[in-house]
Amino acid sequence: MAVKVDESARNYEHPLYDYLLRVPGLDVAVASVDQLLTWGATNSIWIFPMATSCCGIEFMAAAASRVDLDRMGAIMRATPRQCDVMIVAGTITVKMAPRVKRLWDQMPEPKWCIAMGSCAISGDFYRDIYSVIPGIDTAIPVDVYVPGCPPNPEAVMEGLLRLQDKVRLRREGKPVVKEERPEVFERTIHPKIGQYTRRQEKDADDPISIGQLESALKLQVRGFPLPEGVAYPVEVEPAKPVVATPAAPAAAAPVAAPAAAPAPVKDPEVKP
């Protein structure tokens, strides 16, 4: 006799879970094992240090003797294939961003990302430079933001604790609140370079340059703050035997459409 399974409550992360629960007495054992696995997953986060500049040195200090991330089970690995979390520490340039994306794609699921430092969060005062990506969250989804220039090693440790909470919630199947990019109230450089304004609004509303936009679009990322009058190129339907080719929308005029269709975003957290 087929058992009716409530599809909405089904846990797809553990396919055998539903069946095991029907064995009398096994739910207690499974729950205990699951707690054990959750404990293990939260306390053995292996770090892939995507260290490019100053924050990388401070991250090394966090991993070294005084703060010692090792005691939280966070070990640095030099290959993305063994790691759970990528810590992006430092400025990401247009030349480096595709490499970061590629390394991120090589990491196995489930994976997380920590943006460490102002440059990785928003580009900081390099945000208007032609060669700098305004924040790594334009290229890969970020779970935890650790602000500072650079953040103290203690701040890195606090960010790792916040990530552990997220890992625990995800293991338990509870909803995880998406972190917002921290607001910048400091004086940063206005697009009219040389003048200064106190920035009171969120970074997401800032227009960015066309060059930065093109480089971000080459990364096939959505949810990018756009200047006025520019829209993302709409995905063209795959080839139908029609005489007229589907025209690209006029709104995407300043930006060349990317060659391949953007990859679908799998993580429900980062769905724009």
Place this chain on the structure above:
Amino acid sequence: MALIPTKAFVADPYLDLETYQADADLMTLSLGPQHPSTHGVFRVVLHMDGEMIVKAVPHAGYLHRGVEKLCEKLSYSNITPILDKNDYVSPMINEQAANMAFEKIMNIEVPLRAKYLRTVLAEMQRIASHLLWLGTFAIDLGGAMGGGTTVFMYCFRERELILDLFEALTGCRFHYNTHCVGGNRHDVPPGWSQGVHQALDLIEARLAEYLGMFDHPIFVDRTRGVGTLDAELALELGVTGPLLRASGVDHDLRRDAPYHVYDLVDLKVAVASGGDCLARYQVRVEEMKESARIVRLLIDNLPAGPLSSTKPLNMVTQFKATAGQVYVGVETPRGELGTWLIADGKKATSPYRMKIRPPSLHNAAVIPYVLPGHTLSDAIAILGSLDPIMGEVDR
């Protein structure tokens, strides 16, 4: 295809791989830009014949942040924090280099107390920078140092002592912004000099301990004769700093063109003749000891008086320069950091052009000359001994 080259391999950076050897089994290996031993985002394409490198092509630019262009758009008082991020292992000396150029073009005199304090800060930063280099170099050598991580942990423990003192002085662990045009911002807090003496006591005592760990036949085997750089080639490529002194050239800007109060301290310049990784290690260790001596000499004799000849207000219109150009060179832990500043009279509050001559860029230029003829494991040791900082290579 030979694991060990039978005869001395003559390194040719412009080697044509098509005409190398007809029967050679060449392999291209891309080291970087994400590799823990490249010390940043640096990429070297290695063409290898078996285990031997026949050609090495460095690629830079993965951290290009347009600093020089940014400096043209900022006022003189606002440039200092930008240059902290240039050479992020020795930000103190980078601040000093820029501010010395501004003072020179504006004819602003620095008080003697600020000069003393700048010398002390620069030498403490040199110790911290060399400690970081020593730790990462031990990691690069890996198994030769019993895992390597031991020395890394020890070196960072001592580096924290110096960062604590800087934090007590400036409030920041890392990017200090403590220098301004005409002097320093932060005066020495009470009890700071005693703290400096205690930290130096600890560092000197523990440094002897590390040097005992480095005095090991495996370490000597992995560094002696590896990455030998001739003095002639080094001078031709513009190499400065510990690399040049390790090749036997007695050149140090602190003694040859003294700035601050280096003419009062009778600096002993460490020179080695090997030109290899072992000589670079010896030179840097000697520099650490010499820096500790200078700090001890000056910290108790800080002259009384004002710390700055101007008001450190951070106003955009505070400092104005007339037309002209200056060049200022300072000796960072990596070599000569030059700042070439051009001001036109039209926009008085910011430079017209600010060219930065980073020592790491010129030191990294030896890679195509030095790496060929070595094995891959030696390449890691050589890259570690060059100590390039990508923030100032790419700027």
